[in-house]
Amino acid sequence: SSREAAGVVVGLLEKVSEMLEESKDELGKLDSIAGDGDHGIGMANGSKAAAQAARAIADQGAGVATTLSAAGDAWSDRAGGTSGALWGSLLTAIGAALGNEEAPSLDSITDAVIAGRSAVQRLGGAQVGDKTMVDALVPLVDAFVSTDGDLKAKGEAAVAAGQAGAESTVQLVAKLGRARPLGEKSLGTPDPGAVSLVRAVKVVVEQI
Ligand code: ADP
Ligand code: MG
Ligand code: MG
Secondary structure, three states, rough: OOHHHHHHHHHHHHHHHHHHHHOHHHHHHHHHHHHOOOOOHHHHHHHHHHHHHHHHHOOOOOOHHHHHHHHHHHHHHHHHHHEEEEEEHHHHHHHHHHHOOOOHHHHHHHHHHHHHHHHHHHHOOOOOOOOOOHHHHHHHHHHHHHHOHHHHHHHHHHHHHHHHHHHHHHOOOOOOOHHHHHHHEEEEEOOOHHHHHHHHHHHHOOOO
16 A cells, blocks of 8 residues: 555665765765765755654655655755755655555556656756766666666666766766856766765665
8 A cells, every 4th residue: 555655665765864874974075076065964964854754744644645745845944955955856756656545566656756857857957967966867767767677677777877877977067056166176076966866776776
């Protein structure tokens, strides 16, 4: 059921939050090269708040859509920054596509990851090549959709494609966001938001 799936989602958010807490300093250092250095703290705070909000509402019997919407709102509120707002809308859009009625299926999860990508691109306006999390998210979702197999096979292909996308940002100059004024300095370093996105998806896929 969607209520059972909400319990699974809570566990996944808790794992992602643990990983981001451990990655806090490293992600902060990456963001300090051409940004303002707050990406680690923002992701750690946002994901922690999201996991807590998800646990609270799922324990009351909420379905996946309601649980992910609460998580998205909490992430956006507590992370601050551009990536917090983008992660908030990513989670909310995935939840809305999954709904509160049916248990998630391979088809509905596929629709949901496409909806999540659209939400991030609609809100942030970034395209591939702008040196943002979109450089990881677009190939990641493409690979998920186009790979034949079960959820695990699709997820593993998605992570591999996302890693290649994040790696591709090393050679790019940032054109958007806080990193833009210092864009030239970003050459030679991967985009922090692309790196953290792929790590978070990897944690999720490892639980499947
Ligand atoms: P801020 O830039 O507000 O300090 P963070 O440091 O938490 O927020 O996040 C920075 C990351 O946000 C970047 O590395 C990039 O991946 C992502 N980002 C910034 N602007 C955009 C955008 N317009 N679209 C998509 N991602 C973006
Ligand atoms: Mg920052
Ligand atoms: Mg900031």
